[in-house]
Each structure stands twice: as C-alpha cells, then as structure tokens.
Amino acid sequence: MTKYNIWFFSSLFVASIVALPIITIFFSFFSETSNYFNVLKNTFLLDYVSNSFIILISVLSITFLLGVISAYFISFYEFPFCNFFSWALILAFAIPGYIFAFSIIAFFENYGTAYSILTNFFGEYNYNLHIPKLDGLTGSIIAISFSLFPYVYVLTRSSFFFQSNNYIEVGQNLGLTERETLFKIILPSARPAIIAGLALVAMECLSDFGTVSIFSVSTLTTGIYNSWLSFDDLNSANQISFILLIFVLTLLSIEIYSRKEAKYHQPGRGYKPINKIKLTGKKSLLAFSFCFLVFFISFIFPVSQMIYWTLKFPKYIQDINILKINLNTMYLVGLASFVLVFISLFINYGSRISKSKILNYLTNFSISGYAIPGVILAVAFITFFSNLSDLINDISSIGSTKKLFIGSIFGLILAYFIRFFSLSFNGIKSSYDKINSSIDESAYLLGYSKIKTFSKIHIPYLKNNIILIVVLISLEIIKELPITMILRPFNFETFATQAYVYASQDLLEAAALPSLFLISWATILIIFSSKYILSQKN
Amino acid sequence: MSNCFFEIKDGNFVASEKNKVNNVNLQIKEKGEIISLLGPSGVGKTTILRTIAGLQKLSSGEIFLKDKLISSNHTHTDPEKRNIALSFQDNSLFPNYKVIDNINFGRKRSNGNGFSYETEDIIKLLHIESILEKFPHQISGGEAQRVSLARSLMSKPDLLLLDEPFSYIDQNLKDEIQYSVKKLLKKINLTTIIVTHDSYEAFSLADRCGIILNQELKQYDVPYNVHHEPNSLEVAKFLNKGVFVNVKVNNNDCAVHSLQHEELGEIKGKLLKTYPAGKSVKLLLQPEDLIHDDQSKLQLEVVDRKFRGTNFIYTLKTKQGEHIPVFVHSHHIHQHEKAEKFGIKTPIYIDHLVCF
Numbered sequence: 001m002t003k004y005n006i007w008f009f010s011s012l013f014v015a016s017i018v019a020l021p022i023i024t025i026f027f028s029f030f031s032e033t034s035n036y037f038n039v040l041k042n043t044f045l046l047d048y049v050s051n052s053f054i055i056l057i058s059v060l061s062i063t064f065l066l067g068v069i070s071a072y073f074i075s076f077y078e079f080p081f082c083n084f085f086s087w088a089l090i091l092a093f094a095i096p097g098y099i100f101a102f103s104i105i106a107f108f109e110n111y112g113t114a115y116s117i118l119t120n121f122f123g124e125y126n127y128n129l130h131i132p133k134l135d136g137l138t139g140s141i142i143a144i145s146f147s148l149f150p151y152v153y154v155l156t157r158s159s160f161f162f163q164s165n166n167y168i169e170v171g172q173n174l175g176l177t178e179r180e181t182l183f184k185i186i187l188p189s190a191r192p193a194i195i196a197g198l199a200l201v202a203m204e205c206l207s208d209f210g211t212v213s214i215f216s217v218s219t220l221t222t223g224i225y226n227s228w229l230s231f232d233d234l235n236s237a238n239q240i241s242f243i244l245l246i247f248v249l250t251l252l253s254i255e256i257y258s259r260k261e262a263k264y265h266q267p268g269r270g271y272k273p274i275n276k277i278k279l280t281g282k283k284s285l286l287a288f289s290f291c292f293l294v295f296f297i298s299f300i301f302p303v304s305q306m307i308y309w310t311l312k313f314p315k316y317i318q319d320i321n322i323l324k325i326n327l328n329t330m331y332l333v334g335l336a337s338f339v340l341v342f343i344s345l346f347i348n349y350g351s352r353i354s355k356s357k358i359l360n361y362l363t364n365f366s367i368s369g370y371a372i373p374g375v376i377l378a379v380a381f382i383t384f385f386s387n388l389s390d391l392i393n394d395i396s397s398i399g400s401t402k403k404l405f406i407g408s409i410f411g412l413i414l415a416y417f418i419r420f421f422s423l424s425f426n427g428i429k430s431s432y433d434k435i436n437s438s439i440d441e442s443a444y445l446l447g448y449s450k451i452k453t454f455s456k457i458h459i460p461y462l463k464n465n466i467i468l469i470v471v472l473i474s475l476e477i478i479k480e481l482p483i484t485m486i487l488r489p490f491n492f493e494t495f496a497t498q499a500y501v502y503a504s505q506d507l508l509e510a511a512a513l514p515s516l517f518l519i520s521w522a523t524i525l526i527i528f529s530s531k532y533i534l535s536q537k538n
Numbered sequence: 539m540s541n542c543f544f545e546i547k548d549g550n551f552v553a554s555e556k557n558k559v560n561n562v563n564l565q566i567k568e569k570g571e572i573i574s575l576l577g578p579s580g581v582g583k584t585t586i587l588r589t590i591a592g593l594q595k596l597s598s599g600e601i602f603l604k605d606k607l608i609s610s611n612h613t614h615t616d617p618e619k620r621n622i623a624l625s626f627q628d629n630s631l632f633p634n635y636k637v638i639d640n641i642n643f644g645r646k647r648s649n650g651n652g653f654s655y656e657t658e659d660i661i662k663l664l665h666i667e668s669i670l671e672k673f674p675h676q677i678s679g680g681e682a683q684r685v686s687l688a689r690s691l692m693s694k695p696d697l698l699l700l701d702e703p704f705s706y707i708d709q710n711l712k713d714e715i716q717y718s719v720k721k722l723l724k725k726i727n728l729t730t731i732i733v734t735h736d737s738y739e740a741f742s743l744a745d746r747c748g749i750i751l752n753q754e755l756k757q758y759d760v761p762y763n764v765h766h767e768p769n770s771l772e773v774a775k776f777l778n779k780g781v782f783v784n785v786k787v788n789n790n791d792c793a794v795h796s797l798q799h800e801e802l803g804e805i806k807g808k809l810l811k812t813y814p815a816g817k818s819v820k821l822l823l824q825p826e827d828l829i830h831d832d833q834s835k836l837q838l839e840v841v842d843r844k845f846r847g848t849n850f851i852y853t854l855k856t857k858q859g860e861h862i863p864v865f866v867h868s869h870h871i872h873q874h875e876k877a878e879k880f881g882i883k884t885p886i887y888i889d890h891l892v893c894f
Contacts, residue, residue: 438630441593442686444617445624446643446693461634 007350008358012348018418021372021380025245028238028383036227037236046241052206055140055219059205064147067152067197070294072182073287075160078278086157086292087530090150092298093524098210098500099515100143103302104506105214106309108134115303136215143211146180146298148204152197159193160186165274192258199255203248207373209482210496214503220244221375225482232303234383242375252371257531303519309512316510320498325514329494329521333474333486335409336416340424340473341466343417348428349454352437370422378486381415382406412487419483420476424469431465432458468532475525478518495521542602543569543729544697546590549599553585562586562599564748568725573741574761577750578776583733584627586750587699591611591624592617592730603697623695625787627702629686631674637685638670644692655726660688663718665711679706684715691722698723699728704739716743737777741765749773767810768822771894780824783860785893787813795891797821801856803836807888822892825851825863830870834881838862840874854880 073079074086107113110128118127134142163186171181187194209221220240227237279287310317351360372380385405392401405411440465443453477484481496489496495518502511544566552558559582566573575583579775588594590601592608592615601609603622608615623644631640637763641657661667664684669677677685683706690698704712720743723730734740740747741761748758757769768774774782785805788796795809797819805821813819830852838854841861850866852874864882874880 283635353682435633436628436630438628439632441541441588441591441617441624442630442632442689443643444593444628445620445622447618449618457632457634466846 002060004227005354007354010350011347014343014421017414018421021377021418022048022245022386024380024384025238025241025376028235028380029242031235031238036231036233037239040223040236041153041228044218044223045240047218048220049243051137051212051217053245054137055144055212055217056202056205058141059145059148060202062141063201064150064194064198064302065147066145066149066189066193066294068156070149070291071153071157071160071305072186073291074108075157076186076274076276077283077287078276079284079287080289081288085295087292087527088295088299089153091295091523091526092147093148093195093300093475094148094164094519094526095147095299096210096481096494096496096518097140097144097147098214098481099306099519100147100302100502101139101211101214102140102499102503102511102515103305104134104143106305106508107301108132111417113308136212136217139213140208140217142216143204144208146294147211148201149294149298151200151204152194155193155197155200159190161274163189163274168274173488180286182535196255196258199251199258202251202374203255203371206244206248206251209373209375210500213500221373221482224375224379225486228379228382228486232378234386236447237379238383241379243372245376248371297471303516306512306516309509313509313512316513320510320513322513322517325493325495325498329478330491332409332412332416332494333477335469336413336420336477337473339417340420341412341428341469344421344424344428344469345462345466347425348432349458352432353450354441370419372419374419374480374482375486377415378421378483381418382485385411397425406487407489409489409492412484412489415483415487416477416480419480420473424473427472428462428465431462435461468529471525471529475522478521478525542567543571543604543626545600545602547600547602549586549589549821550597551589551594552597553582553584553588553594555732556580557582557585557669558597558753559583559586559750559755560753564755564758566729566731566746567728570724571745572723572730572732572743573746573748574732574734574744575741575748575750576734576737576836579735581750582753583735583750584701587624587701587731587733590697591622591699593624594622621695622697622699623690623693624699625683625686625690625701625703627705629674629679631682631685631689633674635673636670637666637672637674637677640685641670641688641692644689644694655691655722657688657692660691663722664688664715680708680711682705687719691728696729698728700730700732702734703732705734705736719743737765749776751776766890767889767892771820774822774894780822780827780894781860781862782820783823783856783862784858784874785819785821787817787819787893788813789815800858800884801836801838802882803884805886805888805891807891809891809893811893813893819893822894823862823888825865827888828862828864828886829883830864830866831881831883834883836882836884837879838882840876840878840880843874843876852880854882875892 001186019077070085070089074082074089081149108131112131114131115127119125167185167189168181170249171185176184207221208219209225213222213225220243223240224244227233227240364522386402389400389402389405392398407415439457440453443457444450448456478494479496481500484494485497485500488494493501493514495514498514499511502508502514542565546562546564549562550558550560551562551563564573575586577583585594589596589609595614596609596611598606598611603620607613608620631637632643635643636859641661645657661670664687666681666684666688669685671682674682674685683703687700687703690700704716707715716739722728730738732743741763741764744761746758747761747764749764751758751772757764757773759767759769764773765777765779767775771782774780783799783802785797785799788798788804789810794806797805797807797809799805799821838856840852841855842853844853845868848866849868850870851871852864852866854862854864856862864880
C-alpha cells in the first residue's frame, strides 16, 4: 500500500511541474487556432518538416562517421597524441551549434576570414569567386554535426573501452581478420551504445534553434518561435510543438531502450582491457590526421575565429558590459544548481527510504523534461502561465500573475528546473544506487538515526557526484539559448543571449566576445568533468 | 515475558511468498550461547536474522531479548534501539570510509555490553592490521567480511547476528578465524546467532544448531544430535551424509536392537524410535558406520573411490543396487580398485540406528 506521506506529495508535485509542458501541448492540440495555422499548413509546414528531416538525416550520418571512426582509432590503436585526442575531442561540447554557425559564416562570407588568410599568403586577388559559399542548410548541417558528434564519440568509445579483449582474441583465434573482427565483433557489440549516442544527437538536432535561426533555415523549432513571436499565435506554436514532440519522444524511447541493451555489454568477471596496437607509417599518419582534423574543425576553428574577431574589433570589449554578463550567468547557474540539487537530493532520498513503486513511477515521469526541446518548453511555459493568469483573473481580484512567471528570474529558474531536473535527479540517483540499502541498515544497527545516516554516510559519499552535477548543470545553462532568450527578464543578458542578439542584428563581430567567454567557461567545466564524461559506462 | 535470554515464540517470518519461515520456536536460555541456523540458500535464514535485527517486521508471534518484547504484531523496536548487531553477507562497509573508520563507526553504541576488548584486540584477532588504511573497494571479499565482523563486535551488542560470516574467506584462514572468533565470543560471553549453509561451520561453531527446511524450523538441538540423530527424513537427506537402505526390524525389546539387511546381514545398535518386529524401515547408513575388514566374508563390489585427503570414500554396491559409502583412512595399507571386492567387518554395530 502506498503511504501518502511527505515523500509522495513532494514527488507528485515535482512530477506535475515537470509535466506542465507536455500537458499544455497535449491540450493545446485540441484548441482552436487562428487562420495562421491553416495558412501555415498549406504553405510552409511541409518545408519545416522536410528541412528538419534533411538536417536530421545528414547530421546523423556525419556524427556517426565522426564519432565512431575517432572512437575506433583512439580505443584500439596507439598513434602520436592519441591520449591527448581521447579527451580533446570532447571539447567540442563547449561550442554550441550557433557559435559554430557564426564561425562558418565569418570564414566563408565575401571578404571573410578565408579571404583575409588567402590575401595574406598569396597577395591581393578576388578570391571570393573561388571560396565556396555554404547555403543555410549545408551550414546548419556542418555546424550541428561538429557540435554534437561528441555524444556518439563518448558513448561509442566507452563501449569499445569496456569490451573485453577476450572477444577480440577469440575472434582472432577463430581466424577472423582485423577487418572481420571490426565488423563482426566490435561494431555489433557497440551497436546499442552507438544507437543511444545517435538518439541523443537526433534529439538535440531536432531541438536546435540557434543554429538554424542564424542560417535562416525554416525548421519546426523556428516555426514554433515565429508562430509565437511574429504571429502571436501560441496555439499554432503548440500544435507545431506537438508534431515535434512526437518525434522527440520516439527518439527518447529508442535511447532508453538502447541504453538498457548496452548494459548487457558491461564488463563482467574475466574482463581483460584491450591491448592497443601501435600504428606506424601511413596508418599512424592517417589516424593522427583524422583525429586532428576533427579536433581542429570542431574546436580550434571556432575558437580561433572568435579570438580573431575579438582582437580585430576591440571596440566591442568596451561596449559590452562583460562583467555584468558574467555575473548574470553565474547568478543563474548558482541559483538553478542549488534548487535542482536540493530538490533532487530530497526526492532521491524520499524514493530510497519509502521504497514505494508509485513513487518510482512518479520520479521516472519527472525526468521526461530533458527530452523537451527548449523552444517548446518555453512556449508551452508561456501558454500555461498565461492561461493560469487569465483564470486567476477571472475568479479573483489578485490581478495578473504573468509577471511572476514570464520575464522573471523565478520563471527562468522554474523552466530550467523542468528542463534539467532529469540531469540532476539521474546524476544523483546513479550514485545513490551504488549505496547498497544494506549500508543504511548497517548504520541503523550501529545506532545511527535516519538523519544521521543521511548526513554521515550519504552526503560524504555523494559529495563528489554533487559537484559533478553542478558542473554539468552549469555547462548546460551557460550554453542554453531558447529558454533564456524567451523567458529572461527585460535586458537581462547571458553569454548565449548576448551573442545571439548581436548575431541576429548582423553584428557577428560583436557576438565574438560573449561567445569567447561562453566557450572559455564551458571549456573549463568540460576539462573539470572530462574524467567523468569519458568514464561513462553507457 | 520470557525466562530466556532470547526467545522466539510462534514466529512467522515473511519476506515474500516464497521466502518465509513459519511457526518458529527457538530459545537461547543462557547469555553467551552460540546458535547456528543451517539450511539451503533462499530458505529464509537471512529473513529471520533481519527480523530479529528489526529491519523487517515480524509477521506474527513474539521475539524477546533480555526479557523485553522487541517484536510482535503490535510492537516493533527500531533497529537502532535494539542493541543487536548484524554482520551482513555482503559486508555492507561504508564505501567512502577507510577500514579503520568503518570499524570505529561501531563505537557509536559501545555503551551497550561491558566488554573489555579494544579495537586493537579485534584487529589483531581478525588479521586485518595491514588493511586499516585501505578503502573497502581495495580489499578482498574475505577481508571485507572480517572488517564487517570487527565493526559489529566494536558496537558491543547484546546479541550478535552473523549472516554467512566466513563465506568469502580462504579455506586456510577460515579454520583459524573461526577458532579465534569462537574463542572470543565465548570469552566475552556474547550471544550469537550464525546463519550458514555449511554444515561443518554450523556444527563446529555452535552450541546448538537449528535446521530450516521447507519454510519451517525442523530441528533445534546440539550439533552432535543433529548429525547423528536427525529427527526427520528431510533433515537426514539435507545433511546428505549417508544413504538409506531397506531393512527389517528383528528385535525391539532388548537393550541392543537388531535390524536385518538382505546382504549386510544383522545390524545392531540403538534405535531412536521403536518399531514393531518385522516392520520394513529405511536405515540411514553414514560413511563412518561401516568398518573395512579385508578378512571379512561380507564382500561388496567397489563402484567408485574418491580421495578426500585424510580418507578415501569407497562407494560399494549391494545386490539390491544400493550404493553405500564407507570411509577408509588414507594411510590404509592398500587400495581397492573399481570392480574389486571390498570387505566389511561383521557383525555390523552402529551406535544410533536412525530409521524412518
């Protein structure tokens, strides 16, 4: 029997908050829409869907190749700088797609960086004729691919890493060649991890708003944003959200299923680490070149472009109040991390000591927030609290409550909570699950109360993990664009919003400084957490 | 109220539909007794320990410790207030604390029983001096079990519960540790209940031994009686120390009873239960019951021979197809091969004739 105690009601409350966007979108689907949606259905909706799909399929193909090949080289072979590349490749996580987009535009545009480099080396000439011009779709595909491939790389690498050498030796013993071993043993057993990585890429790709917006490509996310901002039609925005959400939730199911499958490939007894093969000559050069090229394009290229712009246009250093943006970002990061970690600890502890199945279902439901694209979440958030405010207005004389939730720090933190509760809750849960319940029982039997067991045993054990969760939440919030963009208070800028605002005003050079700060903070956080990210066992 | 140091009255222990033990009555009359509970894996032994410790509720019945009711339908003293220590099978050391800190966690409640030993004594006794500065993940399963035991002992409980405490310890160290632990428990007069599936461990450590089979406490007695005088066919089969052969009861009236086996002839000894003359019964023959004699006229065919270090176990086949095990000292002057004849000393005399 379920006990209706504080743990139950807390979990129910959190699950309800996190479920707000999904419930709002679901009900909005049956609401009446303006003529705009009908016009949209007959005109651009097909473009939105087809562009989203073209980008999705292309990004999946490229991230698969980049992630799997680099993971294969680094896991199975020794070549110059392979240890450096093993963690350096994840630095691409520090570059959001929209900053990569600025870099591509700046490099390939007429009289852009490529033009300057060629002029410096080979003298004056109209190189613009020969520098390829990337259209919006191609640019978006490249930018999103290079910013998301680390998902595939990290999961595939860890799957390769935890494959026992025994399998490979058995393959060799049965007469398989190196190539046959790769295709018949290594890749099939890493398949669940690769699919999980690709599912994450697909979810992020469909959720992307910044990159496609910079390249002016119409996709489902920009469609949602425009319906809300340009046509002031929240119902249409929610109906497009509904279509997108179906895709994303399907991908989430694939990802969850694949991760479960991947668990069967965890090392057990008799696990033998892989003996790396030392490459020489052309093979060594090939492996090095591939990893270097991926690292260069994904990290060095955008970083150097931002540095180049910042130095070339120093006036923006004075124009932009970078200290205030730093403080704003830190304020959001600190507040959101505190709220998320505190509530995640509370719910995890409740779930642990009450051992209720219903509580488990509730908490599992609470983690669906991470799958919801930021743009959908923000628009659904506005829809819900606008309707709530109207309702309160109708039945009481309190007045509008919109300001409390929309365009306020409180609302922003609440939206971050919905989006990142899964990250925080699961991060703490994964560590909590490692504390066997008999450890709690041992403490009780040694005379410790529940509170003392929590403070003396649980908290010291979870301490490192909590720090890591704070780092990961910080990384996500620093890079987060659409939620912050839509729900922030007036004139409240973070690195991401400041960079985007300048870029959308065609002031790409001005976007460089906040982008550079964003990348620097993100890089520090990634280096801090790289050991954890790379040790993920699927 | 109970007049015993510890008592379970009509206890029903339920962890799940399969994992339960019903109607348990068990008394520990004197403080300092060591009790073992023996049974196959999954029979509910651990459930009993967890319920005694207060980690699970008693389904029905009563549990008393030192005259105080600690578990019943209406009463449930919290585990932290019972002064009962439980050393878990999976040792449950606190992963983020060093071994020495884990042991010192036990001191929290050391105001319970007035023992005179110190941490150093326990550490030395359990041979864990060299691992004190290590973390639990850096030590072996056997070492972890010893640390867990040390931590439980440090809490100086009224009742110590040990769940398979020596299962991961190497055989060569096991005997020594078992001997030292038993010596210590007796010295400090600490009442202990040990759960194990190893009958040698149960018999060697305990003053009394309970056999749990098919969701019931089948027998509760001193180890000698459990081994030699199992009170049911189930217990005898579980202990698996012999075979059952078909015999007829000859004589039931004298001080020495007599049974008749078709091929082994007359078997004398003391029947534990009385049977009418002429009744067919099954007699438990244990390997130590028959004595090898090369000169004997009673010769059986050898079908198997196993070397067990100190002895051989020969398996002999009767004409009825029964396979009878017989111990022979491994220094015996010669060995018998398969299909050879093997002499058994007659007349056969067995102290306890266990029949069903």
